[in-house]
Amino acid sequence: MSTPxxxxxxxxxRFHTDEGLITAVENVSFEIAAxxxxxxxxxxxxxxxxxxxxLMLLNADNAVYDxxxxxxxxxxxxxxxxxxxxxxxxxxxxxxxLISMIFQEPMASFAPAITVxxxxxxxxxxxxxxxxxxxxxxxxxxxxxxxxxxxxxxxxQYAFEFSGGMRQRAMIAMALSTRPRLLIADEPxxxxxxxxxxxxxxxxxxxxxDFNMAVLFITHDLGVIAQTADRVAVMYLGRLxxxxxxxxxxxxxxxxxTQGLLQALPRLDDLDAPLSPVPGDIPSPxxxxxxxxxxxxxxxxxxxxxxxxxxxxxxxxxxxxTSCFLHDxxxxxxxxxxxxxxxxxxxx
Amino acid sequence: MSTTDxxxxxxxxxxxxxxxxxRGNLFxxxxxxxxxxxxxxxxPKxxxxxxxxxxxxxxxxxxxxxxxxxxxxRGTAQYNDGEVDYNLVSIDGDDLKEYRKRxxxxxxxxxxxxxxxxxxxxxIAEPLEVMNLTGSRDETDERVREIAKRCRxxxxxxxxxxxxxxxxxxxxxxIARALVSNPRFIVADESVAALDVSIQADVLNLLRSLSSxxxxxxxxxxxxxxxxAHTCDQVAVMYLGRLxxxxxxRELFASPKHxxxxxxxxxxxxLDPDDRGRAQKLEGEIPSPSNPPSGCKFHTRxxxxxxxxSEEEPPLVSGIDNGVNQVHDLTEHKVACHFxxxx
Numbered sequence: 001m002s003t004p005x006x007x008x009x010x011x012x013x014r015f016h017t018d019e020g021l022i023t024a025v026e027n028v029s030f031e032i033a034a035x036x037x038x039x040x041x042x043x044x045x046x047x048x049x050x051x052x053x054x055l056m057l058l059n060a061d062n063a064v065y066d067x068x069x070x071x072x073x074x075x076x077x078x079x080x081x082x083x084x085x086x087x088x089x090x091x092x093x094x095x096x097x098l099i100s101m102i103f104q105e106p107m108a109s110f111a112p113a114i115t116v117x118x119x120x121x122x123x124x125x126x127x128x129x130x131x132x133x134x135x136x137x138x139x140x141x142x143x144x145x146x147x148x149x150x151x152x153x154x155x156x157q158y159a160f161e162f163s164g165g166m167r168q169r170a171m172i173a174m175a176l177s178t179r180p181r182l183l184i185a186d187e188p189x190x191x192x193x194x195x196x197x198x199x200x201x202x203x204x205x206x207x208x209x210d211f212n213m214a215v216l217f218i219t220h221d222l223g224v225i226a227q228t229a230d231r232v233a234v235m236y237l238g239r240l241x242x243x244x245x246x247x248x249x250x251x252x253x254x255x256x257x258t259q260g261l262l263q264a265l266p267r268l269d270d271l272d273a274p275l276s277p278v279p280g281d282i283p284s285p286x287x288x289x290x291x292x293x294x295x296x297x298x299x300x301x302x303x304x305x306x307x308x309x310x311x312x313x314x315x316x317x318x319x320x321x322t323s324c325f326l327h328d329x330x331x332x333x334x335x336x337x338x339x340x341x342x343x344x345x346x347x348x
Numbered sequence: 349m350s351t352t353d354x355x356x357x358x359x360x361x362x363x364x365x366x367x368x369x370x371r372g373n374l375f376x377x378x379x380x381x382x383x384x385x386x387x388x389x390x391x392p393k394x395x396x397x398x399x400x401x402x403x404x405x406x407x408x409x410x411x412x413x414x415x416x417x418x419x420x421x422r423g424t425a426q427y428n429d430g431e432v433d434y435n436l437v438s439i440d441g442d443d444l445k446e447y448r449k450r451x452x453x454x455x456x457x458x459x460x461x462x463x464x465x466x467x468x469x470x471x472i473a474e475p476l477e478v479m480n481l482t483g484s485r486d487e488t489d490e491r492v493r494e495i496a497k498r499c500r501x502x503x504x505x506x507x508x509x510x511x512x513x514x515x516x517x518x519x520x521x522x523i524a525r526a527l528v529s530n531p532r533f534i535v536a537d538e539s540v541a542a543l544d545v546s547i548q549a550d551v552l553n554l555l556r557s558l559s560s561x562x563x564x565x566x567x568x569x570x571x572x573x574x575x576x577a578h579t580c581d582q583v584a585v586m587y588l589g590r591l592x593x594x595x596x597x598r599e600l601f602a603s604p605k606h607x608x609x610x611x612x613x614x615x616x617x618x619l620d621p622d623d624r625g626r627a628q629k630l631e632g633e634i635p636s637p638s639n640p641p642s643g644c645k646f647h648t649r650x651x652x653x654x655x656x657x658s659e660e661e662p663p664l665v666s667g668i669d670n671g672v673n674q675v676h677d678l679t680e681h682k683v684a685c686h687f688x689x690x691x
Contacts, residue, residue, distance in 0.1 A: 193571060266577065277546055
């Protein structure tokens with residue numbers, strides 16, 4: 001693997017609240033190389049968004065980062081230690097410059113009373129040394145690039161005059177105009193209809209190839225992950241439970257939680273297959289289970305072990321790791337007697 | 349598959365239309381938004397009937413019209429559950445009150461649908477109290493406990509407030525509230541869309557088992573075709589206020605006829621990473637319902653559109669030999685496309 005663009009090591013994030021210190025992310029490590037898409041999957045409350053926001057220092061002020069947590073961004077020339085950026089000026093260079101983010105709800109990332117074009121120009125002038133004219137030209141070029149017709153006219157319109165899919169495209173154009181090294185996409189297609197989702201996914205793939213940047217793609221939809229990601233990381237209650245190449249994780253999931261997620265998915269290739277939910281509910285972050293965080297819902301739990309100690313990360317395939325005692329002292333890949341029911345995974 | 353013995357559908361509409369007036373400009377003529385237009389739909393008693401389409405296709409308006417919660421502009425809608433027979437367009441007074449007990453709605457967002465100031469017990473009991481369905485507080489409590497148990501809610505939780513619950517638990521509370529008045533017909537509008545997959549499967553299984561236990565008829569509105577494929581007996585596909593195809597679920601997924609249905613199916617992201625980019629992509633977006641295209645509403649995005657499509661609107665026709673099901677009036681495969689035979 002080439003040099004990673006971003007590297008998170010032992011990331012632990014807690015929040016001060018009225019009800020005490022809440023652990024949102026615990027001991028999470030990952031890296032993303034240029035041109036690579038890492039899909040981050042997990043239920044609501046799993047810590048996906050907190051993890052993503054930490055990369056840009058966007059978490060609220062009551063967030064506490066552990067002492068040995070480290071986030072390193074390589075901008076091609078130098079290493080930047082993100083967690084040590086203290087001044088607003090330094091932080092602003094990262095946000096929207098080296099790292100851009102796109103959101104689920106595009107209306108929320110455009111100011112309603114300023115034209116789309118003006119916002120794009122403002123961002124470019126802040127992060128580059130372009131003058132107004134150059135910035136406007138590049139913005140129109142970017143709007144064209146993401147497939148917005150009549151880009152020059154659209155440039156002078158407001159976000160509310162755009163349709164949902166078009167707004168999402170405009171947001172992508174704005175996020176990419178500064179040529180960031182890392183793009184964070186937080187559920188960018190969740191609010192869209194399937195037909196528009198397919199268009200946006202295609203666009204994102206094209207652009208990632210073009211711009212050769214690293215992408216952190218957050219979603220709860222494993223189908224979207226299968227279509228976009230190179231590697232997948234599965235999070236649950238703040239812990240990274242599995243991390244590996246998309247084909248391996250979807251075809252031979254190593255962690256019982258990943259297996260459960262795949263089995264809970266309604267599949268179009270087998271309408272008779274029963275839908276099997278992951279039993280129970282995700283525990284409250286105030287009551288984090290001891291040991292493996294998933295043991296309270298796990299069907300393969302080993303009594304006296306999973307509820308006592310936290311499993312280490314175990315390599316179970318080519319760059320495929322999982323934190324589960326079931327793989328302890330087994331040869332790689334031997335996830336023997338509890339694998340998913342279907343051998344081949346296909347949706348059509 | 350639970351198609352019932354009787355041939356009378358629970359819901360039967362003809363030419364059902366809901367048009368909303370737009371404020372016209374000073375001199376211009378009055379414009380209307382045709383939220384739904386000319387809907388003929390039969391929902392068999394005891395079925396789990398799916399309604400799919402993009403946002404703006406009129407799914408929710410149709411559901412609301414059937415609950416007497418949207419003003420009907422034209423057409424008829426009949427409700428017949430074997431005990432009562434109502435004309436839903438003209439229904440009022442005591443009949444409407446009775447219909448409110450028999451027809452209920454489950455909302456999409458379990459976080460917004462439950463009052464934060466009421467305990468779970470009070471939330472579930474509210475319909476009973478408002479409609480005077482029980483004689484005493486003890487009777488109400490008993491009924492609440494019974495329905496909560498059926499919806500797999502922990503009885504000790506009845507005294508808590510909704511903020512203490514996760515999304516899946518909240519949705520089970522919403523379901524219990526909808527079922528407490530012993531309804532026959534439930535409109536579930538995107539009821540699992542806000543839930544995580546691991547919970548979604550649980551709520552879907554619950555809805556299916558409740559529907560057979562209480563002999564309920566469901567109108568299940570969803571934008572997620574794979575969810576519909578797994579829960580519904582029959583599916584109707586809507587586009588811009590019109591029905592474009594209806595069929596038994598298996599039939600629809602095995603051989604979709606309308607180009608729009610096909611496009612929707614192929615747009616579902618495949619779980620197979622090697623299947624990337626094979627899908628047939630639909631260009632553009634759904635047009636505004638205040639200014640719909642002429643002829644077939646779908647022709648502006650249809651890859652097979654011809655001249656006739658922009659001039660003449662295709663009717664919803666039956667006569668597709670399905671060979672799978674016994675051809676039966678209520679479960680027939682119907683499609684609204686001039687050229688479905690040639691595709």
